[in-house]
Amino acid sequence: MKEPTISLCVQGDVLQALRWILKEFNKNLKVTQFHSLTGFESALSTQETDLLILDAAVSEQSILTCLQKLKGERPGLKIILIVSPIGSREAVMEIIKAKMVNGLVVKPFTGEVICKYVGKELDESSAPEPPGVR
């Protein structure tokens, strides 16, 4: 069975936390990290991804513009967007209204909500067995 692939395009302060959360969630996940959205976009043509976890802080343009571009190139791309609790409220609301993302997470976040979104977006088959079930 194909391992689910998650692409991370996040700032350094959340990268380690996310890697740890995803490893705890499912050790079989293939996690690829990108330091910029440009790097991720370049890789899109050759690399498959089941889910992108994107930190709005890595975006060089407005996050709304970036998402429009990404969804234009890959309409089916599943995206969980991480945003700061302060700042561009209007842009975040536009993104939610336009249903451009499959999930939204505000910093600081816990593993609980990341695992909920990841579990929802990845195929049921890739989810780990619940503890104690054989």
Place this chain on the structure above:
Amino acid sequence: MFMWQANMSVGVMEFDAHHRRIIELINKLSASLEKDDNPAVVREVLAEVANYTLYHFFEEEDLMTKHGYPEYPAHRKEHLDLTAKTFQLMNNAYGDHVVIGAEVYDFLVSWLKNHILITDKKYTAFFQARGLC
């Protein structure tokens, strides 16, 4: 303390579980406010409430669109209004001298109670008819 009660059941087990969790987190926020926790700690709990609530909204809306729930536009509008208000609360909570007060807890409790008991309850029969309850 705000408690989940049987009359709050919306029929969909998954959403009842979400509501229970949101209530737990709102109570965690209340406890944090009562203990007079450091503002950074209160902000973390507020973000936890916001994140779980947003996740619940995404899930609920997905099920509604998947099954063509006719009240979806009005329901979604309530979700969007709360989302905007939550972002406003969080913005306020990050000001230099802003103290998060009990009114945030009161607002969340009152919103959630009304939303579950009035708006969410409307979908019970619809999802029941589709074997989802």
